[in-house]
Amino acid sequence: MDDALERADRETFTREPPKTLKARINFLMGKLKTTKAVAAELGVSQRSVEHYPTGERTTPPKAIADRVHATVRARCQPKGPRSPCR
Numbered sequence: 001m002d003d004a005l006e007r008a009d010r011e012t013f014t015r016e017p018p019k020t021l022k023a024r025i026n027f028l029m030g031k032l033k034t035t036k037a038v039a040a041e042l043g044v045s046q047r048s049v050e051h052y053p054t055g056e057r058t059t060p061p062k063a064i065a066d067r068v069h070a071t072v073r074a075r076c077q078p079k080g081p082r083s084p085c086r
Contacts, residue, residue, distance in 0.1 A: 017076040021060065024072045025052040031075050042067050 018024045028038045039046040044064055051057040060068070 017072050021058065021065070021068065022053055022055065024068050025049065027072055027076070028068075029053070041071055 018027045025038065028041065029035070032038050032041060035046050035049040039049045042049070042064065048057070048060075048064075052060070059065075
């Protein structure tokens, strides 16, 4: 029952989460404030996180891309009429 409610919450957005890798990393940077915190959340090096917003790296390995996507979706939840996904 809890899993179903959690999945329904994840699938109900007032605004769509960021779609591009650069936008997703920038969204996480806005929430977590430092590249070190984003890197720790994703399980990658700080330098990797620094490369994605600048465009030096555009295509991460699938496992990392999946972690970025899951982390953004988990943090980008509607909280009433104003969504944090901006």
